[in-house]
Amino acid sequence: MRRRLATAAGALLAIAASLLAAPSPAQAQPRAETQAAPGFHVSDGRLLDANGKDFVLRGVNHAHAWYPTRTPQALKDIKALGANSVRVVLATGDRWTRTEAADVAAIVTECKRNRLVCVLEAHDTTGYGEQAGAVSLARAVDYWLSIKDVLRGQEKYVVVNLGNEPYGNSGYGTWTSDTQNAIARLRDAGFGHTLMVDAPNWGQDWTFTMRDNAGKVFAADPDRNTVFSIHMYGVFDTATEVNDYLNRFTSQRLPIVVGEFGNDHSDGNPDEDAIMAAAQRLGIGYLGWSWSGNGGGVEYLDMATDFDASRLSTWGRRIFDGSDGIRQTAREASVFTSGPDDGSTGGGCAVSYRLSDWGNWFNADVTIRNTGTTAVKGWRLDFAFPGDQRLNQTWNARATQQGTQVRAANESWTETIPAGGTVSFGFNGSSAGTNGVPASFALNGTSCTTS
Template sequence: MKKRLATAAGALLAVAASVLAAPSAAQAKETAAAGFHVSDGRLLDANGNNFVMRGVNHAHTWYTSRTPQALKDIKALGANSVRVVLSSGHRWTRNDTADVAAVVSQCKANRLVCVLEAHDTTGYGEQSGAATLAQAVDYWLSVQDAVKGQEKYVVVNIGNEPYGNTGHSAWTSDTKNAIARLRNAGFDHTLMVDAPNWGQDWSFTMRDNAEQVFATDPDRNTVFSIHMYGVFDTSAEVSDYLNRFVSKKLPIVVGEFGNDHSDGNPDEDAIMATTQRLGLGYLGWSWSGNGGGVEYLDMATGFDASQLTPWGRRMFDGANGIKQTSREASVFSGGGQTPTIGSCAVSYRVNGWGGGFNADVTVRNTGTAAVQGWQLDFAFGGEQTVKSAWNAKVTQSGKQVRATPEPWTGTIPAGGSVSFGFNASSTGGDTVPASFTLNGTTCAKS
């Protein structure tokens, strides 16, 4: 097991010197209507549509004057979300209610989902002056007016990397207490919780206790965040960690990662490919302004979007990067609930070989109105794993598979069809799925 020291979020500091009862159906409906919410291990927006974060981190608390332009640039490059660094005042100048409200307003104006994080908890127990999670909760309570009513647009990341490599066993109880206090105070937002060990969870404290932490949240609306740096320097480590959450239907995002780091060389290609395959969110570190020896993690030189660094070009333009995979939250695009249709038919043809197959899928709209935007859901009957896809984005969680369109396959005309395909490995046969649903409507098989 690798044991590392501080992550990029910690290095950036140098620039500034008991399970509750499940919610009732009515409560779940109310939570869903309020804003982002977790369902079956997935993060859904207020319209009930799947939302996969594709964004970057921005160090607002040290560069407040840069934020308006930075958010515009980040959006223009294709991001659908931004993780914003705030200070509770324990280590740096406090971002007050008015400032937080301004950040939220700027995120919304740029149609970016705003993940707000309190940074002063970084490396608690090891980093001198770091705040506790309880102190982070005090901060959120003090700025609650800035985020109240913004549940459709804001995710509250309680505390950045809340423990170093000392005392991390307290993460579970302290995280439970933090969630309980925020819920009791009326926070209905999706809450995000970072892992200990400078965010990298080499001790597996978050991984092994995530189920009980999630169950403690009365809203069942907590997302876990892993920071992937030197600990995650192989594809196997990336895949194993993320799949353990997916298999338990626990929501997870990669809240920070880089292309290099002083504690080892993370496998950014594996991180981006694996999150795309599993339909999980990622937020790269960071837009600009890094110091403390990790200046190479800047995506834009001097906050200039026209001067992307190699890391910035990889993040935005590379395989499984933001431009290729990001989809705007439907609360901004006006998508509402995924449109229903009158009737549909699906053709599913398999070309198999030992250990794998290609599937060619045709979705026909047999109704009388065009479908703008679609979502096809089905389940594998055996042990199949999607490897790649074309003309659609195909994600998998357990046996459940979901296909959504590429920009050029987004409309199915009345009486028309769209086709896509995917490649998968198989150890349990290549049988045709038992049923297909298109935007919630069961389709005939043809």
């Protein structure tokens, strides 16, 4: 397996064989005082939400540290495209402008408003030991402790990613002890969150340091609530490498996610199809890099061109709409759901689509009726135009279009559909041919009748 010779995508953006002997993670028990986990927690190698429901991360990375003013709209757009989570780049202030506590609180609020699980990561550790200016995991822990007050009580919605790619290709021999120490300090300080730890070697673990010591690290967490994150770029350019690495974790019932990956990279061509297929087969999470704003020669990793959700790149279309992609596989965390069906309509739905056709342009008024017995809080409606229609303006909802596929999602004032009640939205558009009514509609993944 080839070493990763180039800096990871995250660092580039800023300048624009079994496990070793350890107690079985499946049998190890958390401390008595955290048996009833207040938020996300790990059980038998799976990540569960606060309701005890299995949760699989399906989302993307967003570079808040460099583009803070873009965050509110970016999170709305990422959610509208189907994601259930977002990994947000924060800065400790050592390499890049510090993300202050008030800013972190605002990010968490936006994540919750958009019903996204927030994975917060400290980026200044990227390539420590090799990259000039990078800081240690211990320094990242100092940052987390300094913003503890805004994270307390958010365990249902936030995963804390200790430090991005905490070693380059030098000095990684202390990764195990440094990670254990970082976890211990946060637990001693009262952090009850699920903690995510990145691999060394620019996140790609070509030395298998994380793979071969993950059991030790997990067992050293008194809460047994640690998830491991591998970044897959050029080192993972074949399906064999992807599957072997991930299978080593799942066979040991150790929780693993793909915290970053792309469809290309300066250090080689990752096999994104194999990564997404393996994640779906194994039921593990993935978070693609990245929404927008890449520089340093990896601009092709932008999913949205210039942060515009209507201008998805080839990579953006692949991860959101392709096989094993986000739109097809993401399921919302049950902590955001009022009803019992983890994001379903709670029973049923009916859609009325009234078309006003003027040839090369049209208006559509859409009414969604909740025919179920519980309120729907937060919704997305999927449908396909029957011809060559293009969205222009939308009101009372946010909408995105890819090809003929359209997804509309609620605004804050249209968020709730009461049991037996309705919400309405509308849009206008243009067409090169005859307009028509979509054949079918799905509300939060549930097929609706038409009326």
